[in-house]
Amino acid sequence: MNKNTKSLWQSPWGYSESFLLTLGLLLIGFALEFTVGNASFGTIVFPYNLIAGGVYIFLIALVYFLIRKKTVFKFLSGIPASIGAISGLSILVVIMGIIPQIPIEEKGIVTSLGFNRLTTSIPFLFINFYLLFILGMVVIRKLFPVKWKNWGFICSHLGLWITVFSAGLGSGDLQRLRMDLNENQIEGRAYDDKGNYLDLPLAIKLNDFKIEEFHPKLAIVDNTTGSLYEATKPSMIMIEDDLICQLHDWTIIVDEFFVTSGRIGDRYYSIIDFGAAPAAKVRVISHTKDTISGWISCGSFNRPHESLKIDERFSVLMTVPEPKRFSSEVSIFTPDGQKQEQTLEVNKSFTVNGWKIYQLSYDETMGIYSTKSVVEVVKDPWQIFVYIGIFMMMIGSVYMFWRGSKVKNEETLNGISG
Amino acid sequence: MIWNHFLLAAGISASTWLLAAFIPKRELVRNGLVLTGIASIAIFIGFLWISLGRPPLRTLGETRLWYAFFLPIIGFLTYWRWRYNWILYYSLALSLLFLFINYMHPENFSKTLMPALQSPWFVPHVVVYIFAYAFLAASSLVAIRGLYQEYKGQLQPKIMLMADNLVYLGFSFLTLGLLFGALWAKEAWGHYWTWDPKETWAFITWLGYLVYIHRRHQMPSKFKSSLWILALAFVILLICWFGVNYLPSAQYSVHTYSQQP
């Protein structure tokens, strides 16, 4: 127990030195952020990120060979240094958790220290490099000499290292673009979030866009403000055939309901037509037993909307239906002359030539009549490495669950508090 | 038709599990009853799957069924491995709660789940979090007890072993929850991690317990600082769980609405 008597920076290093190192790193990081700002570094892209990554790994190996016999290696691969680095990261992430991460126009202390875009700030970059360095030392020390009983440790720690390393380096190579597909047209270009168009090594033809909707809902709105009346829950009820329900203070009876309809004269009829909208005949009974009856419809891009006034203050209306599922039947063409038929759906993506294609959206003003489908195409060449890391960590977690804590039980039971 | 089968399945689960709670002494019988209840939900899910002609993962009611199915399975596995009776009963009770919610709200079976949540990752993501929170909350109770004993000057080292094991189990589930979330986000939105406030706080929570684990590993014979770290980690967990919505950063979160359990 000579720890309390040794002075700062005297070997062996412990928690004080570790926290001071982290603090210093953060201070330098923030000072740089404040003076140089973040304008100086953008994301690095292939092949520079590959080179930088290689250099970093080389440096870690080099440092290891230089210091592996020295006491400082014990420190750099030990728990005090680890906890210092983890705490440093925690401080930054707490800031991120409190201050909204959005662009702010006016200059102030928040923007000049990068608090509102922490993930691209210099201190965040520094801490991540430092943490990766320490974690690298930790892993190396446990890897050599190879011992099979360390496999759980290696899975979680090396897995984390691989995940952070490849997700960080790969972020510059990640491309997320959108494509607007129109039925029966071939599209080979995609645009980024600034609206720049790029040619893709593939082309997509939308054969059919399919969408199913939920039934619309009944809601009560305030006549003067037009806002939803939410006195009680539920504040909206989905329309069904023959529905009888209680909405706030009124009983509503659905006498007729058409999923697609059109108004002819004084009533709606079920019709199938481009733009035909849902409509329902409802009876609204107030608590004083007054009954009002009439047609309501949510309308569509080419049909008017119609609500029913139930008294001076309120009207009942039909909400625009929400999508239940939507999908695109597409043909995908690749430069090698291949053609593949696919269905793209939310949560069901398809990968071709290194590009992953996701169903994203459609023309929402057209609803079920949309002939446009918006898909997202994503290229992430580093994904496989991130996945390897993640799966290693998963195995590490399952191992941790199964083995539980074996935190030096002997020492714990003989422990002293303090 | 489907509804009657649901009542039958839920009835079998509820009665077998209630019976199981009354005869905890006969372990074999009790375990048999627990497994029967799980099997009844499994059969109902299978039946629903076949009769709908699609995986039943599209409505709130259907996702609750999966919770009701997976919770007791993980609870049983945990009990089997670690002999914590409470986690078994906790998972059975939660599972019954989900069945009961479905019983009270039959309309949930036809109600919407937004397309982004209609993913096979949704259920495991939520289920492992439920377990992580249960274990970590339990470990904090132990920590509070420990701090009290410490204050009285009669801390029993055994209590630390209990806290450690609970944290290890909870932390393994928490890690799985984060990783499932990341994989799901990648599959659904093309990015693992977007630093959404809820994600950020979940990550801070994770870091807090990470510090505890390592501190304990290094200083197994010192308790006080570790107990305080554990207590603090739980405060962060509570912020993550309930408090996020009140933070300035939360206005921009995708997790603040729509994710009913």
Ligand code: HEM
């Ligand atoms: C996925 C996240 C992590 C998990 C699940 C984890 C878990 C563990 C566990 C269970 C041990 C005890 C090892 C044993 O059984 O012998 C341990 C030890 C250790 N961990 Fe971690 N850890 C994680 C991340 C980290 C990080 C980020 C660092 C440092 C930057 C770190 C540094 C260490 C060190 C230095 C040891 C002591 C190794 C020894 O001397 O035996 N860990 N970790």
